[in-house]
Amino acid sequence: MDFSGDGQLFLSTTINGIDAKGRVSVPAGFRAVVKNDPEEKIYVWPSFEGGYLEGGGQALLDRYLALLEEMDPYDDARAAFEQTIFGDTRGLAFDGTGRVTLPKDLIELAGLDGKAAFVGLGSRFEIWNPDRLAERKASARSFARDNKKSLKLPPRPGGGA
């Protein structure tokens, strides 16, 4: 698949506050990614593992949709994915200053308590309780360090280094 067209990726980790109304500022860089979507929204759903949220823009939903269309209509996995991804997905619109209101059930599901960490992962992002994220990050980092040799870059299109 080719992503060089949009060139806009969810990147970096930002921690923002959640106020009493459940409002949280979406990092400006993330907003820029969905800036030109037909509906200027982000879409958020509970992760499979639980404990945090996943999200993305319209482009990501379209890709998931295309993926499911290719699966057998009576595949159990398809039904499960449909149920989990689309059934629990919320489209969240921005207010005038770039915030969204996270539904209470999602806040509880992710254990968010006044703070939310937005983690950019390229074509999608995750929303974590910052403390939980720190734990996972530590283990992810040591894993990546130990296995970095398995992450071998493919040759550049033009050849060379």
Place this chain on the structure above:
Amino acid sequence: MDFSGDGQLFLSTTINGIDAKGRVSVPAGFRAVVKNDPEEKIYVWPSFEGGYLEGGGQALLDRYLALLEEMDPYDDARAAFEQTIFGDTRGLAFDGTGRVTLPKDLIELAGLDGKAAFVGLGSRFEIWNPDRLAERKASARSFARDNKKSLKLPPRPGGGA
């Protein structure tokens, strides 16, 4: 002869100052490499080992993204790399005079104190505290000296020495 501006590769080492706002001039040759990217930015993240930063242009990011997209969606390794690479990567745009602002946490992570050494490595580059870089260079050199017997050039096609 100067290759640093050929618009293809990050080359040579340049030391520039970091001012009180965290701003640092990106070497002109490095800027030329990303000149025609859709987003004229450099992308910087902490190295796996820590102690210095890695960076590149949109092209490098796309290569990492393509690599990760090929992995199993719920492979632990994929999650770890995604988290470590994209979760900590910052896209840095140039100001009118070719500078970027390094985030404070990256400055601390790399131990940068008023100076930053940009080390060109072809398709990517590294950012070091100049003193640390000198140390690493020294140890790399002695390592190479101790192991020089393993560096045996293959014979030239035409024979000769």
Place this chain on the structure above:
DNA sequence: TGGGATAACATGGGATTTCATGGGAAACAA
């Protein structure tokens, strides 16, 4: 091949804009 003119580069500081966040009014639902 000088040597001055010109352009490119790195750097400094102040002004301006963007961003995240808080509070309250207005619209809506139960």
Place this chain on the structure above:
DNA sequence: TTGTTTCCCATGAAATCCCATGTTATCCCA
């Protein structure tokens, strides 16, 4: 009405833009 959600404005902090300046590299012409 009462609680909830959406919209609008205010504010402080931080990031970004803009202009000025010294310095180095490059060009051009005699």
